[in-house]
Amino acid sequence: MNYEWMTAPCGLDCFNCSMYLANENEELRAKISKNMGIPFEQAVCKGCREEAGKPDFLNWTEPCNVYRCITKRKLDFCYQCSDFPCDNLHPYADRASEVPHNTKVFNLCLIKKMGLESWAKTKAKDVKHTYFKEKFRL
Numbered sequence: 001m002n003y004e005w006m007t008a009p010c011g012l013d014c015f016n017c018s019m020y021l022a023n024e025n026e027e028l029r030a031k032i033s034k035n036m037g038i039p040f041e042q043a044v045c046k047g048c049r050e051e052a053g054k055p056d057f058l059n060w061t062e063p064c065n066v067y068r069c070i071t072k073r074k075l076d077f078c079y080q081c082s083d084f085p086c087d088n089l090h091p092y093a094d095r096a097s098e099v100p101h102n103t104k105v106f107n108l109c110l111i112k113k114m115g116l117e118s119w120a121k122t123k124a125k126d127v128k129h130t131y132f133k134e135k136f137r138l
Contacts, residue, residue, distance in 0.1 A: 003120040008048035009070040009077050010089060011107030012100060013124040019045035019057060079108040103131050 006015040014020050022029035022044045033043035038057055045055045053067025054060040063071075065088045066078060078084050091102035107127060111119045 001120075003116050004076065005049050006047050007077075007111070007116065007120065008066075009053075009075070010048075010064075010066040010101075011078065011104040011111060012048065013107065013120065013128065014045070014047035014049075015120065016125050016128055017045065017047075019043070019055070020047055077108060077111060078104075079112040084108070097132075100128055100131055103127055 001015060003015065006020075007013055018028060018032060022032050023046070029040060029043045032038075033040045036043065036057070042057050045051065045057055048055070048067065053063025053071075062068075069081075069088055070076070070078065073081060075081055078086075078089060085105050085108075089104050089108075091105070096102050107119070107124065110123055110127070114123065
């Protein structure tokens with residue numbers, strides 16, 4: 001797998017996302033379609049880079065701010081920027097329990113520290129699992 005292509009510039013792991021996994025799993029795709037109230041055909045994503053920062057299922061006409069910024073600065077990932085972290089990566093409480101966007105900065109720091117391939121193979125799935133399934137602890 002090309003982990004660079006399948007990791008969004010903001011640090012989201014597209015290769016572990018249910019919207020991406022639905023490309024190969026019609027049962028998952030049907031569940032997503034029903035839960036999100038979107039057509040079956042639209043209940044998939046090819047990944048941030050493949051969709052140029054505007055996933056089809058969201059019906060965006062413009063790429064997200066992170067994708068626009070990364071493209072303008074000619075960087076692969078936000079952690080490579082001298083302004084990292086910036087407000088484009090700010091976590092929000094809105095839908096935090098449903099989407100992994102609050103994990104972006106943590107993932108980017110891990111990618112910088114561990115390297116992309118090592119993070120992708122050994123840590124990315126655990127980050128998402130901890131975020132959605134584990135209890136908060138200090």
